[in-house]
Amino acid sequence: MQKLLSILWPSFLVAGIAEGLFFTLIDPQELYLLGEPVRLSRMATYSLGFLCFWAICAASSLVTWYLLRSAAEVNRRVGAVH
Amino acid sequence: MAATPPQQTESPAFAEQSLYEVQQKVYPRAVTGTFAQWRWSMAWLTQVLYYGLCWLPWNGRQAVLFDLAERKFYIFGLVFWPQDVIFLAVLLIISAYSLFLFTAVGGRLWCGYACPQTVYTEIFLWIERKIEGDRSARMKLDAAVMSRRKFFLRVAKHGAWGLLALWTGFTFVGYFTPIKTLWTSAWSFSLGPWEAFWIFFYGGFTYLFAGHLREQVCKHMCPYARFQGVMFDPDTLTVTYDVTRGEPRGARKKGIDYRAAGLGDCVDCSICVQVCPTGIDIRNGLQYECIGCAACIDGCDQVMEKMGYPKGLIRYSTERAIESHWGWKEIIAHVLRPRVLLYSAILWAIIIAFVWGLATRLPLRVDVIRDRAILAREVEGGLMENVYRLHVMNVSEAAHRYAVSVSGLPGIDMEGDHIVEVPPAVDKVFTIQVRVPPDNGKKGANVIYFDVKSLADERVAVHEKATFLLP
Ligand code: SF4
Ligand code: SF4
Numbered sequence: 001m002q003k004l005l006s007i008l009w010p011s012f013l014v015a016g017i018a019e020g021l022f023f024t025l026i027d028p029q030e031l032y033l034l035g036e037p038v039r040l041s042r043m044a045t046y047s048l049g050f051l052c053f054w055a056i057c058a059a060s061s062l063v064t065w066y067l068l069r070s071a072a073e074v075n076r077r078v079g080a081v082h
Numbered sequence: 083m084a085a086t087p088p089q090q091t092e093s094p095a096f097a098e099q100s101l102y103e104v105q106q107k108v109y110p111r112a113v114t115g116t117f118a119q120w121r122w123s124m125a126w127l128t129q130v131l132y133y134g135l136c137w138l139p140w141n142g143r144q145a146v147l148f149d150l151a152e153r154k155f156y157i158f159g160l161v162f163w164p165q166d167v168i169f170l171a172v173l174l175i176i177s178a179y180s181l182f183l184f185t186a187v188g189g190r191l192w193c194g195y196a197c198p199q200t201v202y203t204e205i206f207l208w209i210e211r212k213i214e215g216d217r218s219a220r221m222k223l224d225a226a227v228m229s230r231r232k233f234f235l236r237v238a239k240h241g242a243w244g245l246l247a248l249w250t251g252f253t254f255v256g257y258f259t260p261i262k263t264l265w266t267s268a269w270s271f272s273l274g275p276w277e278a279f280w281i282f283f284y285g286g287f288t289y290l291f292a293g294h295l296r297e298q299v300c301k302h303m304c305p306y307a308r309f310q311g312v313m314f315d316p317d318t319l320t321v322t323y324d325v326t327r328g329e330p331r332g333a334r335k336k337g338i339d340y341r342a343a344g345l346g347d348c349v350d351c352s353i354c355v356q357v358c359p360t361g362i363d364i365r366n367g368l369q370y371e372c373i374g375c376a377a378c379i380d381g382c383d384q385v386m387e388k389m390g391y392p393k394g395l396i397r398y399s400t401e402r403a404i405e406s407h408w409g410w411k412e413i414i415a416h417v418l419r420p421r422v423l424l425y426s427a428i429l430w431a432i433i434i435a436f437v438w439g440l441a442t443r444l445p446l447r448v449d450v451i452r453d454r455a456i457l458a459r460e461v462e463g464g465l466m467e468n469v470y471r472l473h474v475m476n477v478s479e480a481a482h483r484y485a486v487s488v489s490g491l492p493g494i495d496m497e498g499d500h501i502v503e504v505p506p507a508v509d510k511v512f513t514i515q516v517r518v519p520p521d522n523g524k525k526g527a528n529v530i531y532f533d534v535k536s537l538a539d540e541r542v543a544v545h546e547k548a549t550f551l552l553p
Contacts, residue, residue, distance in 0.1 A: 005303075009303055013305065024164060024167045024170070025164075025167070027153060027164065041151065041274075041276075042150060042151045042153070043150065043151055043259070043274060043276045043277070044275075044276055046150055046276075047276045047279065047280070
């Protein structure tokens with residue numbers, strides 16, 4: 001739970017900032033997805049946009065967490081040293 | 083999560099992690115007093131604003147509405163467009179700066195009195211207290227086995243929390259889509275999927291944060307709590323325990339000469355710890371967990387009163403004042419230190435610039451885009467034509483008529499509306515064909531100008547550059 005929160009929470013904050021910046025500067029109706037203009041309502045684009053930002057940021061936090069594990073922990077998982 | 087094997091304590095990171103996993107639940111005790119009154123007044127003020135403002139009508143629309151679907155922000159008489167993002171940026175700078183200033187002067191005033199996390203926790207705690215009783219009753223109830231009574235109390239509490247949280251989520255979304263439509267569609271079960279999602283999302287977070295996580299949010303999740311320390315200096319007012327007066331602490335009988343018995347003013351009743359929403363002991367000195375809510379001041383003052391000692395064993399004071407036993411006069415004299423004066427001066431400068439910018443904002447905006455699909459072409463009479471899309475944004479709250487003209491090349495003229503009408507707060511697009519005799523400009527791009535002038539007010543005029551292509 002603690003790990004999950006420490007990944008999801010910072011990414012939530014950063015996603016909020018990214019969402020705000022991105023959509024103040026860019027009108028969702030002017031976006032193209034796979035060569036097609038986005039036809040979703042603005043509300044839907046904002047929402048999906050936020051969830052995507054969140055997912056991307058969470059992926060970054062996940063990698064940070066993964067690389068931060070101590071040597072002892074990695075070794076234990078590998079089963080080489082104990 | 084799996085149980086922590088013993089060898090994990092070898093890493094300090096793990097030691098710390100498991101520390102706050104097993105953290106004890108805090109059961110804040112109810113407190114009354116001057117600062118509790120202040121806190122409740124602020125809670126009322128902020129929440130009446132929050133729950134009420136979105137229902138206020140203005141000129142036939144919602145007074146405060148951040149209309150995301152239309153990309154327009156309405157704040158009473160003002161309408162903001164994406165082009166006005168600079169105002170939003172400056173507003174954010176002003177907020178951040180005020181936070182700096184308030185923190186330098188009075189510590190975590192924001193956290194203690196105005197932060198939604200504190201306010202909702204306080205409201206949720208109040209509900210909890212009304213249903214389950216005060217601190218000791220709640221501790222007993224938590225420890226008791228499930229019974230009919232406990233079950234009913236739990237259902238009542240979570241039900242009340244849930245309703246309030248849902249209403250909070252609904253209100254939140256009501257600032258981004260017109261709340262009256264939202265209200266009718268909620269009752270006819272025709273909410274848009276995303277509206278419903280965000281209502282439950284925000285409501286769910288309110289329930290989780292104010293009902294369950296509470297002080298954990300301040301301790302582990304809030305970025306401000308982590309860096310507020312850098313804004314403090316020895317002259318910052320914070321909630322402080324007067325060590326020299328209080329120590330050595332100890333229990334005693336009322337009315338004895340405790341000084342002679344070698345005791346300080348603290349009777350070690352632990353009231354200050356019991357009322358603390360973050361569960362810390364302020365007598366250990368300033369800690370980053372302290373949100374500056376001053377509940378411990380109220381709590382301790384009551385004890386002091388009962389004991390017949392002067393109030394203020396715990397009080398708002400500064401590091402330097404406690405050290406050198408200053409009174410209020412010296413403290414106030416030190417509040418106006420260079421740092422505070424500098425912060426205030428900068429803050430005022432930004433606020434004045436902001437208000438000036440708003441006041442002189444032109445209620446008209448024009449954007450010219452040359453139609454790229456149609457290159458320069460020849461039309462009847464041998465004239466060369468370029469086609470433009472003219473965005474006329476009427477940023478005011480009344481319909482306006484504008485005169486449109488072009489200039490910049492000899493013999494230039496336009497086809498299309500010379501007088502255009504734009505309803506209030508609308509961005510209307512007009513197609514304009516501009517014609518020039520072929521030899522009156524150079525090959526390639528020529529600079530031309532569009533002029534849009536309000537018929538009602540001469541000063542409302544925009545002179546906008548565009549390019550005219552000649553083959
Ligand atoms: S409430 Fe006051 S007297 Fe009681 S323990 Fe705290 S500091 Fe001491
Ligand atoms: S120590 Fe006092 S001021 Fe700080 S959070 Fe606890 S009760 Fe509030």
